[in-house]
Amino acid sequence: MAAALDRTGLRLTAAELMALRPPARTARPRPASRRPGAIPARIAGQGMDLREIRAFADGDDPRRIDPAATARTGHLHVRSFHEDRDDSTLLIADFRRPMLWGTGAALRSVRAARHLAVLGWRAVARGGSLGLLVAGDEAPASLAPATGSAQMQAVAGLLARCHDAALLRTAAGHDPTPLAPVLARALRLVPAGGRVHLATGPDGLLGTEAALTRLAQGRRVEIHLLLDPLETAPPRPALAVSDGAASRFGRLAPFDPQPLLAHLRQLGASPHLVPPDDAG
Template identity: 35%
Template sequence: MRDTAARVRTGTNPKPRSADGGDARIHVTLPHLRSFESKARSLSFLPRQPARSVLNGRHASRLRGRGLNFEELRDYLPGDDIRSIDWKVTARTGTPHVRVYTEERDRPTLLVVDQRMSMFFGSVLNMKAVTAAETAALIAYRILGQDDRLGGVVFGDERIAEIRPERSRRALNRFLTALADLNRLLRADAANVAPIPMNQVLRSVARIAPRNHLIVILSDFDEIDDETSRLISGIARRNDLIIGLVTDPFADNMPPNQRLVVSDGVLQAEVNTVDRTQHTSLREMAHGRLAEVLDWQRRYGMPVLPVSAAEETLPQLRRLMGLAPS
């Protein structure tokens, strides 16, 4: 079930302005996303994380960084490092052979960003869609600054934008433009439509990034099922996968005496939280989805980072990376 009251913000903070003068808590613009370029330099999504980083330790073990790729097996030559001798082949052939490796210099990054209607919700500070877009912009600028290839998949209720990984500012601009365009389509008076399923998006991700990519998925993971877990598992086996679980505290602080409208994208129903049974059921549904996604960390050995729409984006990313406040 899609988040309740997805078209209403209840925060009372002063309205921050985006680069073009709009309310940056509700929608992002291309100038606003570009404003994160200088702020991204302090972040890192590669190994050698600080001890406080959630990417450090056992959950980060699959973030390999740049390694070595096998290139050829050849006869031993004077001056070769003895540690590179392949003793099994040497014993089988009777002549010394060495394995030659080259440094892995390229690992493309694919940023997958949810801009469906379930993300058009915020009870404290930002809409979840805004937090996801800002997080993606920060990561995109950091990745391009490391001279790695960058691509993306941005998806809304009715459209998927695919940007193949390239080592160019053109790819970055296409990605940010897709983010701003799809975010702008989120409106309180938008027609109810059946959203693109997460599983369809994950199949596209598996096709674009079959192996050896760094993949970051930013979503609230609305409408997930067993097939979602299977697809996530397959992507994680062949790539380095980081999940950015975008959350809002509304489920924990759900008002007990209100009538709320919930929707699956086609049908709508009213939920009366005065009814304790309905109130409890709605909270348990939200908590169950959260627990399922968090459990992927244990089951598939990948980091799951909770990113809250109730906080400013950059400070919490720095905290998740174990960095000092800026």
């Protein structure tokens, strides 16, 4: 790696992604009661795996009364089941050439990786499985889903290596590699009920409508749009633009994300804006 590129904000390192791990939390004490309202939690789903048999409480579904426990104790008891969901998370990092720039403290691609790392650590803390897809100007790189902090170490390492490879590419003068094939590949990596986090720029989703719609069927697809300071607070003075033969002056207008956000919601995705002061 050239010395000019080996700088914070330009080069991505696995160490900085591992350092984003949140501090360990103390274990929350178990409640003395399983009555509704005892603790804030998701309502148990209707899966097949038995979670517990407990005393009936106001608001419980009478259809879940357990006859054997009720007869044995003389008091109404109900069954609850674990949620029938697959806690699988797939991170998709966009390291294509349009992401390798930035007017702030870090390239947009670096900020995207940092943002995804935070989301990855959250998935690991939940005990869910975590996978990775990296979109570049060549064939995408992938990491099969697995659990634990060792998997996060593998994710951080692959992100750093792929980003180094993207910085070293010299190919230019052609259109960016389309993102749609990467989203099609994501269909095979994340099961129905899983979650997908895609980090890209506002202009990175061209031609992905059909692929996004398919991916969002049965999955939660969250798109994180990394905004650059030039897009949120462009300079006020008029700027000169030249094609070598003629010049013109113009002023940049702030990027209006609302049409794009509305379009992504129509496709079934959940878009999020990542302002320049977040994720690096």
